Amino acid sequence: MYPMPSSGIPLRASLSAAMSLALAACASTPATATQERLLRTQALALLQGLNADLLSHDSATLTLERWCAAHRLAEPARIVARRVPGAHKPIPLELRTRLAVADDEPLGYRRVQLMCGERVLSEADNWYVPGRLTADMNRRLDGTDEPFGKVVRALDFQRRTLAAQLLWSPLPAGWEMAPASVDTVPLRIPPALLRHEAVLYTGSQQPFSVVVETYTNRVLDFGPWRAYLAADPLP
Numbered sequence: 737m738y739p740m741p742s743s744g745i746p747l748r749a750s751l752s753a754a755m756s757l758a759l760a761a762c763a764s765t766p767a768t769a770t771q772e773r774l775l776r777t778q779a780l781a782l783l784q785g786l787n788a789d790l791l792s793h794d795s796a797t798l799t800l801e802r803w804c805a806a807h808r809l810a811e812p813a814r815i816v817a818r819r820v821p822g823a824h825k826p827i828p829l830e831l832r833t834r835l836a837v838a839d840d841e842p843l844g845y846r847r848v849q850l851m852c853g854e855r856v857l858s859e860a861d862n863w864y865v866p867g868r869l870t871a872d873m874n875r876r877l878d879g880t881d882e883p884f885g886k887v888v889r890a891l892d893f894q895r896r897t898l899a900a901q902l903l904w905s906p907l908p909a910g911w912e913m914a915p916a917s918v919d920t921v922p923l924r925i926p927p928a929l930l931r932h933e934a935v936l937y938t939g940s941q942q943p944f945s946v947v948v949e950t951y952t953n954r955v956l957d958f959g960p961w962r963a964y965l966a967a968d969p970l971p
Contacts, residue, residue, distance in 0.1 A: 810853025
């Protein structure tokens with residue numbers, strides 16, 4: 737599990753410390769190892785920054801839209817939801833319990849890919865309680881590809897993270913104690929980087945949706961990082 741940062745200041749301090757440790761460890765090693773260690777540290781800083789931004793905002797859609805704009809992933813930088821047709825997945829029992837609904841109460845379900853231009857930035861399984869949404873919201877969720885967060889924005893919802901998991905780390909465990917020469921294996925950024933589970937609550941604190949989101953390596957599809965992205969499909 738990946739802990740939620742208490743504020744931006746400790747995160748920046750930890751990233752700065754990580755950079756310093758990496759550079760110090762590289763001081764007496766060959767240039768290729770030094771460059772690889774620095775590259776991996778920079779990748780970790782980007783990933784941690786995105787994770788912290790997602791954890792500190794209620795709408796993943798709007799957070800991704802800002803990320804898309806800041807890194808020029810598309811023009812215009814607009815997130816759209818592409819529904820995966822025919823997809824259906826039963827809700828895990830513990831997540832149904834989080835929604836505080838009866839065992840036989842029907843739930844809505846969407847599996848969508850959140851896209852910025854042609855890039856799939858995340859894939860999400862979303863279960864929701866239709867009876868806690870408006871008729872217009874249900875119509876839009878059933879008949880359009882609008883992102884869930886934008887459809888239900890009028891509920892003034894709040895997001896509570898249940899779990900945030902770093903699926904991949906650019907630096908191996910114990911890297912700060914190992915010589916940089918161990919990092920000479922070329923960097924390869926796998927398809928899945930982060931996974932979040934969250935519950936959405938209305939302004940009156942009634943749960944109405946649970947979501948499991950997997951963030952892809954396409955969030956790093958810019959600048960020099962593009963050359964390191966694996967092309968495999970998500971697991």
